[in-house]
Amino acid sequence: xxxxxxxxxxxxxxxxxSQSTGWVGSLLGKDKAVRAVDGVSLSLDRGEIVxxxxxxxxxxxxxxxxxxxxxxxxxxxxxxxxxxxxxLPDDEMRDLRKEMQIVFQDPFQSLNPKKxxxxxxxxxxxxxxxxxxxxxxxxxxALEDVGLSPVSDxxxxxxxxxxxxxxxxxxxxxxxxxxxxxxxxxEPTSMLDTSIRARVLDLMEELRNERDxxxxxxxxxxxxxxxxxxxxxxxxxxxxxxxxxxxxxxxxPKHPYSKALIESIPSPTPYEEFDPADIEGExxxxxxxxxxxxxxPRCPVATEECKRIxxxxxxxxTEGDASRYVECHEVDPKxxxxxxxxx
Amino acid sequence: xxxxxxxxxxxAPSDEPILSVEGLTTHYExxxxxxxxxxxxxxxxxxxxGQTIxxxxxxxxxxxxxxxxLLRALPPQGSIVDGSVxxxxxxxxxxxxxxxxxxxxxxxSMIYQGAQNAFNPVKTIDTQIREALAKHDVVPKxxxxxxxxxxxxxxxxxxxxxxxxxxxxxxxMKQRAAIAMAISCEPDLLIADEPxxxxxxxxxxxxxxxxxxxxxxxxxxxVVISHNLAAIMKVSDDIxxxxxxxxxxxxxxxxxxxxxxxxxxxKLFGSIIDPQRPPKQVENIPGVPPDLRNPPDGCRFxxxxxxxxxxxxxxxxxxxxxxxxxxxxAACFHSEEVSR
Ligand SMILES: Nc1ncnc2c1ncn2[C@@H]1O[C@H](COP(=O)(O)OP(=O)(O)OP(=O)(O)O)[C@@H](O)[C@H]1O
Ligand SMILES: Nc1ncnc2c1ncn2[C@@H]1O[C@H](COP(=O)(O)OP(=O)(O)OP(=O)(O)O)[C@@H](O)[C@H]1O
Ligand SMILES: [Mg+2]
Ligand SMILES: [Mg+2]
Numbered sequence: 137x138x139x140x141x142x143x144x145x146x147x148x149x150x151x152x153x154s155q156s157t158g159w160v161g162s163l164l165g166k167d168k169a170v171r172a173v174d175g176v177s178l179s180l181d182r183g184e185i186v187x188x189x190x191x192x193x194x195x196x197x198x199x200x201x202x203x204x205x206x207x208x209x210x211x212x213x214x215x216x217x218x219x220x221x222x223x224l225p226d227d228e229m230r231d232l233r234k235e236m237q238i239v240f241q242d243p244f245q246s247l248n249p250k251k252x253x254x255x256x257x258x259x260x261x262x263x264x265x266x267x268x269x270x271x272x273x274x275x276x277x278a279l280e281d282v283g284l285s286p287v288s289d290x291x292x293x294x295x296x297x298x299x300x301x302x303x304x305x306x307x308x309x310x311x312x313x314x315x316x317x318x319x320x321x322x323e324p325t326s327m328l329d330t331s332i333r334a335r336v337l338d339l340m341e342e343l344r345n346e347r348d349x350x351x352x353x354x355x356x357x358x359x360x361x362x363x364x365x366x367x368x369x370x371x372x373x374x375x376x377x378x379x380x381x382x383x384x385x386x387x388x389p390k391h392p393y394s395k396a397l398i399e400s401i402p403s404p405t406p407y408e409e410f411d412p413a414d415i416e417g418e419x420x421x422x423x424x425x426x427x428x429x430x431x432x433p434r435c436p437v438a439t440e441e442c443k444r445i446x447x448x449x450x451x452x453x454t455e456g457d458a459s460r461y462v463e464c465h466e467v468d469p470k471x472x473x474x475x476x477x478x479x
Numbered sequence: 480x481x482x483x484x485x486x487x488x489x490x491a492p493s494d495e496p497i498l499s500v501e502g503l504t505t506h507y508e509x510x511x512x513x514x515x516x517x518x519x520x521x522x523x524x525x526x527x528x529g530q531t532i533x534x535x536x537x538x539x540x541x542x543x544x545x546x547x548x549l550l551r552a553l554p555p556q557g558s559i560v561d562g563s564v565x566x567x568x569x570x571x572x573x574x575x576x577x578x579x580x581x582x583x584x585x586x587x588s589m590i591y592q593g594a595q596n597a598f599n600p601v602k603t604i605d606t607q608i609r610e611a612l613a614k615h616d617v618v619p620k621x622x623x624x625x626x627x628x629x630x631x632x633x634x635x636x637x638x639x640x641x642x643x644x645x646x647x648x649x650x651x652m653k654q655r656a657a658i659a660m661a662i663s664c665e666p667d668l669l670i671a672d673e674p675x676x677x678x679x680x681x682x683x684x685x686x687x688x689x690x691x692x693x694x695x696x697x698x699x700x701x702v703v704i705s706h707n708l709a710a711i712m713k714v715s716d717d718i719x720x721x722x723x724x725x726x727x728x729x730x731x732x733x734x735x736x737x738x739x740x741x742x743x744x745x746k747l748f749g750s751i752i753d754p755q756r757p758p759k760q761v762e763n764i765p766g767v768p769p770d771l772r773n774p775p776d777g778c779r780f781x782x783x784x785x786x787x788x789x790x791x792x793x794x795x796x797x798x799x800x801x802x803x804x805x806x807x808x809a810a811c812f813h814s815e816e817v818s819r
Contacts, residue, residue, distance in 0.1 A: 192651025241650045244593035300592045301538025326676040330750035334761035359752035400680040404751045406712035406732035412684035
C-alpha cells in the first residue's frame, strides 16, 4: 500500500438527546440529556476498515448517523478530506453524501415499502443526476455483487416480498452504487448465512483494495470484526474505550470491558454452555453516567481513583507491534500513581 | 378439545409434542398469475415441551415463511397450500386467522425478524406489553407495572425503558423489549426469528440463558431461527437445515455439527469463522439458489453441489433416515460421501 492518507478525523464528537419528562417537566426545564455519544475521537485512513464493537445501546448507531449528519451532532468536529463538515450548509452536505454512505442497521425499517428494488437502488443515482440507462447498468452490477442474482428475479419486487437477508443486501447495494469513498455499515451481515456473509465480506475487501473505499463497520459479530478489519474499536456507554490492531485486540484486549466482551464470544460448537463474563451491577444508563471512569461500577479491577477521576485516553504498550489506545487507569501499571498494591 | 379449551386451558403435560408440523407447504402469489413462489415445500418437524428446534439455512430459503405459517401470520400474498400444523393436538391450519389471534401471547408467541416492526411507534413499551397482559388477564391490573419491570430486567434492560418510545431505543434494546413481550404471558410455544441479531455477545448470552432457564421452569417449546450458528447450536436440541424451501437435514445439534449428512449442511457449517483462529479466506458456496418460482424437479442444491450426479437432477431424494437412525434424517443420494 502507498502512503496512508487520513480520510476522516473526528474530534470530541458528542450527540446528546433530550429525554422528555412530559410537558410539565419540560416547562420546569427538567428534561434530561441522554448522552448517547459522549466525546469520541477517531481517525480513519483512506482504504482502511475499522470495526466498532460494544454493548447493545452504547451509542454505535448514533455515532454512525452523526458522522454523516443524518442526526446533528451536539458538539465536536468531523473533518472529511480535511474540511470540517459540521458547519457545512445543507446543499453542500447533500452533495457530499455522494461520498459518504450508510447501510442502516434495520433493513425492514429503512427501505421505502412502496418502491421496487430497482427504484430503491436507482434512487441515489438519480438524485445525483445520472441518466436512466447508465443508472440501470449500475443497479444491476450492484445487485449482482451482493449475490442477488439472477438480478431479473429481484428488480421488480417490493420489500415485503423479500426475506430479511435479501433486504439487507438491497440496502448494501444501495449504499455502493454511487461509488462513495466512505461507508458506515451498521450490522451489514447480521441477517446473512455464513456463506453469503463470506461473499459480502470479500466484496468489502475487494472494494477497499480496488477503490480505496473506507468502511466504519458496526458489528456484534467479533469474528467479522477480526476477519475483515484493520483495527477494532470498543465502545462503552458513549465513549470509545479502546482501539487497536484487529488481531491483537481479539487476542490481547486490555480494557476490562473489552476483556469481558471478548471472553464471552461463544465457541462455534454445540458443546459448551453459554458462559458470559460476569459484568455485575446496574445496566448502564446514558442519562445518569457514573462519575470518574464510567465503567467503574461494573469493573472487577476498579479502585478508588476510578470512582473519582476520569481516565485519560493514552497509548499503552502491548505484546504486538501495532499501537494501542486505552481509556483506563488500571491497564498500564507504570501509570498507576496512588499507592500501588504489592503483587 | 373444543376451541375455547384450546384458547384458555393448558393441557396437562404429556409426551405428545406441543408442535407437530407435517408436510407444510407455503406459497406466495406474485403479480404474474401463472407463477407462485414455492417458499416452503413439504416441511416436517416436531417440538416437544421443554425442547427447542433451531432452523438454519441460506438467506431466502424459507425459514421465516415456516415461522410465520405456524402462527398464520403470513402476508396477504402468502398461504398454506398443503400440510398441517398441530399445536397441542389441534390443526391450526383449519382455524380462522382471527381465532389464532386469540391465543397469541398466552399460548403461542412470536418474536418477528426485525423485532423493531413488532412495536407501534406512538406507544410506549409499557403500554404495549400491558396490552398483551391485559388481553389474557394473566396478572391483576395493579401488579402489571411490577411485572413489566421484572420482564425488562430479565432481558437486561433498565426498568425505566418501559416509559420510552420505540424510536428512543437502540436496535438491540428494541429487540430485547420484543423478547420481554413475547414471554410476558408465559406461552406454551415460543417462535423466535433472529431474536439476537442486535445484541452483543455478553447480553446475548445472558438473554439466551434466561430463555433456557425459563424454558426449564415453564416447559415450553421453542422454534428458533438464526444465522448465528454458535448461538443456535447451544440453544437447540435439534437442528433443521433448510435449503431453497426444503428441509434437507434434521438431527440433534451434535450430529449436525459432527456428522452432517447433506452437503449443504457441511458447507454452511464449514463457512463459520472462528474468531480465535480466523482463516485467511472463508469459503463460500459458489452459485446461487434456484428461483423458487420455478424450482428444478430434482435436488434443489444439485447445481451447486460437488457431489451431484445425474440422478440428483433427475429426481428429488427422499428425506430419510441416515446412519440407520430415525433421529437423523437427510435428503441426499450421496450422504456417505459428505465430509466436514
Ligand atoms: N432518538 C433518541 N432519543 C432518545 N434516546 C435515544 C435516541 N436514539 C438513541 N437513543 C439512546 O441512545 C443510546 C445509544 O443508542 P444507539 O442506537 O446508538 O445504540 P447502539 O450502540 O447502536 O446499540 P445496538 O447495538 O443495540 O443497536 C441508547 O441508550 C438509546 O436509548
Ligand atoms: N410476500 C412475498 N411474496 C413473494 N415472495 C416472497 C414473499 N415473502 C418472501 N418471499 C420469498 O420467499 C423466499 C423465502 O423467504 P423467507 O423470508 O422465508 O426466507 P428466510 O429463510 O427467512 O431468509 P432470511 O434468512 O434472509 O431472513 C425468499 O426467496 C423470498 O424472496
Ligand atoms: Mg445500533
Ligand atoms: Mg427470515
